[in-house]
Amino acid sequence: MTYRTLFLDIDGTILKPDHTYSESTKKAIEQVQAKGIEVFLATGRPLHEITELTNELNVHSFIGYNGGYATYNNEVIVNEPIDVDIIKQYLEISQSHDHEIVFYTNEKNYFTSLQKPVVRHFIEAFQLKYNERFTDRVIDQILSITLMNLETHHVSLYELTADIQLAQVNIEGLRHAYDLIQTNVNKGKEIEKVIHHLKIKREQTIAFGDGLNDKEMLEVVGEGVAMGNAHPDLLPYAKHVTTSVEEDGIYHGLKKLGII
Numbered sequence: 001m002t003y004r005t006l007f008l009d010i011d012g013t014i015l016k017p018d019h020t021y022s023e024s025t026k027k028a029i030e031q032v033q034a035k036g037i038e039v040f041l042a043t044g045r046p047l048h049e050i051t052e053l054t055n056e057l058n059v060h061s062f063i064g065y066n067g068g069y070a071t072y073n074n075e076v077i078v079n080e081p082i083d084v085d086i087i088k089q090y091l092e093i094s095q096s097h098d099h100e101i102v103f104y105t106n107e108k109n110y111f112t113s114l115q116k117p118v119v120r121h122f123i124e125a126f127q128l129k130y131n132e133r134f135t136d137r138v139i140d141q142i143l144s145i146t147l148m149n150l151e152t153h154h155v156s157l158y159e160l161t162a163d164i165q166l167a168q169v170n171i172e173g174l175r176h177a178y179d180l181i182q183t184n185v186n187k188g189k190e191i192e193k194v195i196h197h198l199k200i201k202r203e204q205t206i207a208f209g210d211g212l213n214d215k216e217m218l219e220v221v222g223e224g225v226a227m228g229n230a231h232p233d234l235l236p237y238a239k240h241v242t243t244s245v246e247e248d249g250i251y252h253g254l255k256k257l258g259i260i
Helices: 023-034 051-057 084-097 117-126 152-158 187-198 212-220 232-237 249-256
Strands: 005-008 038-042 062-064 069-072 075-079 100-104 109-111 131-133 144-148 164-168 178-182 205-209 223-226
Touching: 005 187, 023 038, 023 051, 023 249, 038 051, 038 187, 062 187, 069 187, 075 187, 084 100, 084 144, 084 152, 100 117, 117 144, 152 164, 152 178, 164 212, 178 212, 187 205, 187 212, 205 212, 205 249, 212 223, 212 232, 223 232
Parallel strands: 005 038, 005 205, 038 062, 109 131, 205 223
Antiparallel strands: 062 069, 069 075, 100 109, 100 144, 144 178, 164 178
């Protein structure tokens, strides 16, 4: 099989818990690119927060905001803000249950509070730099949402329709945090658009991930690889399982596939 694209999640896949990456990961990406395979970073993170990492890895194509925005070599191919009515309902629910929210635009991260300990922990965990208090002036620009301070039984409050699911953030110490995933806006759906844009076959695509927001991505590609540290509920959606992010999982997974 001649592979054409490789999609890599960031947190828990490229980045270890200490926010560093293995040298083997960088070398593996270089080897893949040398074979003419296009590498995309496919992340729940806002793209304005990963510029330093993308420059270090020499990757310039992205699926960000859990599928809300995608670019290919600086060309925007997906830009799908969240429906304003959903945001308004989320604000009402969160205020009633003492939950916190971060709304991501293409420029900044807008929090319902910047002082709550749960928010400070979240900001530190992801090393977020471009943070402001949420205001209605950006309500029509929101590309993705993360909810914080949720108990398990609160999740259903936000699953307003059958098209909305919450995916638990797969980071130690942040299991109270959940990403909004929409049926028609997620990493998998945007990979389908990338496949169409590049005029390639699904069988020519590979993806690595570890969190529940990677479920659709691993399902849609030809070779879906779960990291050894993946959330247990992700494993049924993966075709392969590699070693953990701290054990050179990307390198070993690509080697197992015969790509490097």
